[in-house]
Amino acid sequence: MSVLGRVRARPQATAGVALTLPVAVFFVVFWLVPFLAAIYLSFTDYEMAGTPNWIGLANYERMFADPGFLNSAWITVVYTVCTVVPTIVLALLVAVPLSKPGRLNRWLRALVMIPAVMPLAATSMVWVIIYSDHGMANTLLGLVGIDPQSWLTSSDLAIWALVVMVVWKSMGLFVIILTAGLQALPGEVYEAAAIDGSGAVTTFTRITLPLLRRTLLFVLVISVAGSMQAFVPAFLLTGGGPADATQVLPYYIWANAFPYEHMGYAAAMGMVLLVAMVIVSALQFGFLKGGDE
């Protein structure tokens, strides 16, 4: 057996290396090296033209005196909280009844997928029309007596216009994920609860929510991460404006790095965003793990 084992080990090693080599090279060239380069660049004054000079922590110090950065960081916090919380709550309110069997529900589950697969660029173009002066938003609000608003050009409203679009866009996805999660829950628990005379609300808070915790954690983590790195809605709907009112951090990083070529500074802000994302993810895992006992 040991001889056979040795004979088998060599071809496995050869095949293993051969099958993984392209991927290993790729990850080193396009992930590991860039990541290390980004750390290095964040300590330099690199500006695309010219050579990078080591400036220590100057980029990080500059950030906390830069109103543009502080504004973007704050907008990202507001944007993340205000997209994640309503999306998950609304998706749950739809997914719980939708996960029940029945022909109507089967049809509705198929329909919910349509907004979920809409490409974000196409979605954004459609919402530009919806938010236009004579678009659907103003028309529908007019029916209940609300005056027309300039959704995308008012610095008070633009961020909320973005939030509503993103909530709509992610809701479709999360309804699908939560519905699949709910359908995977064991039916016997519900039968037992029904026999014990448990009401709908009690069943939801005492049985559904705890059993669904893993799916909820997954949805929470991907939606928080998605919102913290969201670039496309701000780029397509408002271009970060008006007056920087929708300039989320990823947009500010992109603008600094590419149109303005402040690559060292942008790399430092990218690092701050990365660290913030890692901390927030760790907190979410800790928070939901803590509830296990």
Added chain:
Amino acid sequence: MRAGTILRAVWLLVAVGFMLLPVYAMLVVASAPDDTDLRGLVFNGFHLPENIGVLFGEGNLPTYLRNSLVLCVGTGVLDVMFSAAAGYAMAQLSFPGRRVLFALVIGTLALTPMVLVIPVFLIVKELGWVNTFQGMMVPGMISAFGVFLVRQFALGIPKELLLAARVDGAGEFRIFARIAVPLLKPALITLFLVHFLAQWDNLLWPLIVANEQELWPLPVGLANFQSEVGVTYHLTTTAALVTAVPPFILMVALQRYYVAGLTFGGLKR
């Protein structure tokens, strides 16, 4: 009980109705004869075929569509091939460097593109790939998600099956191609779908690396659509509709795999 069922059905119809309202608005405006009515509430005739005809007769939409298809299918196929090989090997073969590679894959799952785009752009520039298809495609060719997905799935392949093939004298590459790949098929279809949809939506990277309109995929093209001569609101909406069609077809054809891809990680114990 009966009242509860009816109430639930009403709530669901209202909620799903609201979720479909913007899609309906898209259909209405995309089918409009002109720009005069942007409310998106009432159909004013059905001019969708003519509008699509206009977009395909003049302007750059066909170019954007072709570029997007090349980008998404090309990198999708490559991702599936490389991830299948690496994911299988990491799950089932013992070879030097396996742990290091796994750590690398897991580590990259956590990185945000906002950190990587700057140095990756500098690398692509160094390679002379700015404004080329390879510049747009290669950095997004393999996803850590793909390798991870295949690895998790490949862990479920029974060891005895592989052992039996080895005893019968099959080589490792033959075992991979003839035994593992067919078993991995559902994971590979899911990966292709997830990859395709993500690339179809990728705006940031092509925006950075491709300045020439000839190379633009749909998201970049749509972002600049309003500035194209003669393009108007209703035609922009028609273009958005055209952009939504390929993902929609894929989703209808591969619905099961789509849900599997979305819920990967969410349901796993």
